[in-house]
Amino acid sequence: MASVISKRYASRLPGQLRLFSTTCSRGAFEVKRLGVVGAGQMGLGIALVAAMKAQVPVTLVDSSQTSLDKGIAFAEKLLAKDVAKSRITQEQSDAARALLIPASSLEHLSDVDFVIEAVPEIPSLKFDIFSKLAQICPKHAILATNTSSISITRIAAATSLDPKDTSNSSRVVSTHFMNPVPIQKGVEIISGLQTSKETLDAAVAFCTRMGKIASVSIDSPGFLANRILMPYINEAIICLDTGVGDRDSIDAIMKNGTNVPMGPLQLADFIGLDTCLAIMKVLHGETCDSKYRPSILLKNMVDAGWLGKKSGKGFYDY
Numbered sequence: 001m002a003s004v005i006s007k008r009y010a011s012r013l014p015g016q017l018r019l020f021s022t023t024c025s026r027g028a029f030e031v032k033r034l035g036v037v038g039a040g041q042m043g044l045g046i047a048l049v050a051a052m053k054a055q056v057p058v059t060l061v062d063s064s065q066t067s068l069d070k071g072i073a074f075a076e077k078l079l080a081k082d083v084a085k086s087r088i089t090q091e092q093s094d095a096a097r098a099l100l101i102p103a104s105s106l107e108h109l110s111d112v113d114f115v116i117e118a119v120p121e122i123p124s125l126k127f128d129i130f131s132k133l134a135q136i137c138p139k140h141a142i143l144a145t146n147t148s149s150i151s152i153t154r155i156a157a158a159t160s161l162d163p164k165d166t167s168n169s170s171r172v173v174s175t176h177f178m179n180p181v182p183i184q185k186g187v188e189i190i191s192g193l194q195t196s197k198e199t200l201d202a203a204v205a206f207c208t209r210m211g212k213i214a215s216v217s218i219d220s221p222g223f224l225a226n227r228i229l230m231p232y233i234n235e236a237i238i239c240l241d242t243g244v245g246d247r248d249s250i251d252a253i254m255k256n257g258t259n260v261p262m263g264p265l266q267l268a269d270f271i272g273l274d275t276c277l278a279i280m281k282v283l284h285g286e287t288c289d290s291k292y293r294p295s296i297l298l299k300n301m302v303d304a305g306w307l308g309k310k311s312g313k314g315f316y317d318y
């Protein structure tokens with residue numbers, strides 16, 4: 001299996017998992033139908049890759065008809081580009097498009113085996129959606145979130161009023177895809193305190209079927225990717241702010257010295273400076289460790305509305 005599990009993690013996980021009894025025991029878990037909630041940047045990418053690689057029907061739910069229309073049009077554009085570049089045939093493109101089924105409400109997810117939520121990073125919105133998914137989706141369905149920073153344990157807790165009843169919360173897990181989903185191979189699979197081993201295994205297996213390489217971690221602020229990436233970006237911004245080096249020198253040394261496609265300041269622009277700041281605030285707030293304090297320049301740039309590529313101005317102009 002294409003997952004990366006550290007020795008330290010492997011020795012910790014079973015202890016965490018033994019804290020509760022798992023409620024559902026499965027053999028090989030088969031996903032015949034996927035649900036995706038949120039047809040934005042991430043949800044659309046997840047739905048398209050699931051249709052292309054795992055070749056499952058995908059019910060794509062969004063509360064905004066405009067987002068659904070835009071998402072489906074974007075999927076068609078990406079498929080046409082793949083055909084034009086001979087990466088897939090017209091038949092494969094048609095087959096993938098036919099598997100994407102847009103829907104306007106969560107009620108359409110009553111027949112899915114696996115659902116991935118990708119709505120905006122607003123805790124109350126995610127808690128509300130998971131409490132509904134636990135009621136609407138079949139009792140065997142895995143309930144996954146693509147959250148960048150919200151605790152999986154808290155999201156899982158929202159599925160039941162009784163914390164002792166883990167029949168729903170044990171089915172909650174995070175599948176944190178990297179952006180852009182059709183291109184990046186990595187996905188983080190994160191267990192909340194309540195997540196069962198069966199749920200974790202099913203999530204790793206389905207992401208592998210989607211052609212992704214899974215890294216597994218427990219629920220901790222920033223998980224793995226952002227815990228490592230965001231302090232790196234933040235430190236690069238502090239180096240700029242305190243005059244250790246200029247923008248181009250900072251990006252050039254990391255790009256040419258560590259063989260990454262772009263330096264930390266350009267990467268921050270692509271991710272969005274508001275997103276970087278929000279994640280640094282989670283790391284700082286949840287750990288109370290001063291090593292995670294957000295850089296003053298990062299805060300000032302967000303206050304100025306210079307959010308990077310999406311606003312046309314960040315460390316670079318777009």
Ligand SMILES: NC(=O)c1ccc[n+]([C@@H]2O[C@H](COP(=O)([O-])OP(=O)(O)OC[C@H]3O[C@@H](n4cnc5c(N)ncnc54)[C@H](O)[C@@H]3O)[C@@H](O)[C@H]2O)c1
Pocket residue numbers: 037038039040041042043061062063064067068117118119120121122125146147148149176177178179271
């Ligand atoms: N953008 C990234 O680089 C990135 C990377 C990894 C993870 N994430 C996470 O993925 C999630 C989605 O991010 P995104 O960038 O795709 O956001 P986005 O704003 O592009 O898309 C969110 C979509 O959710 C829809 N939505 C809002 N409320 C809804 C509801 N109640 N029911 C159904 N649909 C609803 C919106 O209409 C929108 O289409 C967030 O949790 C984010 O933190 C983002």
